[in-house]
Amino acid sequence: MKYNITCIPGDGIGPEIVAEAKKVLEVTGRKFGHEFAFTDILMGGASIDVHGVPLTDEAIETAKAADAVLMGSIGGDTNTSPWYKLEPSKRPEAGLLKIRKALGLFANLRPAFLYDELSSACVLKKEICDRGIDLIIVRELTGGLYFGERKTYEENGIRTAVDTLKYDESEIRRIAIRAFEIAGKRRKKITSVDKANVLDSSRLWRAVVNEVAKDYPDVTVEHMLVDNCAMQLVKDPSQFDVILTENMFGDILSDEASMITGSIGMLSSASLNETGFGLYEPSHGSAPDIAGKNIANPIATILSAAMMLRFSLNLQKEADAIEAAVKTTLTEGVRTKDIAAAGEETVSCSKMGDIIASHI
Numbered sequence: 001m002k003y004n005i006t007c008i009p010g011d012g013i014g015p016e017i018v019a020e021a022k023k024v025l026e027v028t029g030r031k032f033g034h035e036f037a038f039t040d041i042l043m044g045g046a047s048i049d050v051h052g053v054p055l056t057d058e059a060i061e062t063a064k065a066a067d068a069v070l071m072g073s074i075g076g077d078t079n080t081s082p083w084y085k086l087e088p089s090k091r092p093e094a095g096l097l098k099i100r101k102a103l104g105l106f107a108n109l110r111p112a113f114l115y116d117e118l119s120s121a122c123v124l125k126k127e128i129c130d131r132g133i134d135l136i137i138v139r140e141l142t143g144g145l146y147f148g149e150r151k152t153y154e155e156n157g158i159r160t161a162v163d164t165l166k167y168d169e170s171e172i173r174r175i176a177i178r179a180f181e182i183a184g185k186r187r188k189k190i191t192s193v194d195k196a197n198v199l200d201s202s203r204l205w206r207a208v209v210n211e212v213a214k215d216y217p218d219v220t221v222e223h224m225l226v227d228n229c230a231m232q233l234v235k236d237p238s239q240f241d242v243i244l245t246e247n248m249f250g251d252i253l254s255d256e257a258s259m260i261t262g263s264i265g266m267l268s269s270a271s272l273n274e275t276g277f278g279l280y281e282p283s284h285g286s287a288p289d290i291a292g293k294n295i296a297n298p299i300a301t302i303l304s305a306a307m308m309l310r311f312s313l314n315l316q317k318e319a320d321a322i323e324a325a326v327k328t329t330l331t332e333g334v335r336t337k338d339i340a341a342a343g344e345e346t347v348s349c350s351k352m353g354d355i356i357a358s359h360i
């Protein structure tokens with residue numbers, strides 16, 4: 001079977017890590033009898049340099065016509081890059097917001113997983129890390145505070161600003177359904193995170209999640225206040241399987257969850273729409289400090305490609321094969337600089353891709 005994949009190499013280390021993910025996908029395709037046809041589009045700084053805007057309408061059309069989108073990362077050094085002298089709507093990140101909106105990507109999935117081989121990188125106490133970390137945050141991505149009405153004004157000479165947090169039940173229901181479906185394929189536990197002791201939007205969130213739960217009797221649901229969840233993530237992350245939450249809480253908690261594993265170069269992510277179409281990218285940024293040196297860790301992007309096979313193309317065996325190849329590579333002690341212990345030998349970005357591909 002042939003699959004059309006739109007690739008967004010982007011900026012900084014983006015082109016280097018996407019090249020390794022393509023390499024691994026090509027080998028996976030050969031092994032399992034599929035063809036992956038890649039079409040690159042420009043986004044972020046790379047698009048600004050050529051077209052003057054971070055994402056063109058033509059690029060969006062190319063992405064829409066594909067079976068899925070695989071991205072590296074976008075953006076430059078926010079202190080020194082000329083891209084950040086442009087008005088906010090013309091900067092690299094505006095491209096990401098535009099494509100999320102154009103593709104209707106309302107569900108953001110961010111797994112946080114601690115490999116035994118990298119447990120020394122975990123920032124928590126050893127006895128906590130030893131219990132394991134294997135959770136996924138399902139974050140609502142197109143509603144809530146970041147998309148509500150906002151204004152800044154003066155009242156009696158005092159500068160005042162207001163942001164609005166609004167959710168309707170359909171927005172909550174569709175993300176909840178997505179989370180329950182994912183939990184059903186994992187350890188069957190959902191922690192729905194809100195601030196229902198204070199916010200009306202959270203009380204509606206909790207009510208709708210409880211309604212959806214009735215359709216998934218094999219999944220256990222608990223509700224947790226966001227402040228408690230932030231604490232529990234560092235106290236005992238092993239208690240979590242699927243964390244379901246709204247946009248802003250998810251933004252903060254997903255960064256916290258990914259940082260506790262200690263390996264930003266290892267963490268994948270997916271953003272999906274209602275049909276299962278998705279954009280897949282590593283959780284990290286474009287790492288301008290190491291761009292062009294062939295030392296970046298491509299594993300987060302390679303694991304994002306595995307997520308793409310699993311969630312958008314329904315190729316489970318193929319996704320398993322990529323994840324197993326990453327695990328074997330780590331077990332062999334192969335390390336890029338960011339995940340190497342002091343004194344350990346390291347390999348380049350392209351070598352890491354070669355070795356993972358060889359284990360498919």
Ligand code: NAD
Nearest residue numbers: 073074075076077265284285286287288289290296297338
């Ligand atoms: P960053 O994630 O790019 O880098 C943080 C640190 O982690 C750096 O030291 C970097 O070298 C290291 N790092 C990140 N990925 C790595 C990898 N794969 N291998 C080895 N080391 C890695 O975060 P930042 O420096 O705050 O942001 C840089 C740029 O990326 C900014 O322009 C920011 O806006 C952008 N950004 C883009 C995305 C995205 O494309 N979705 C996400 C986050 C940040």
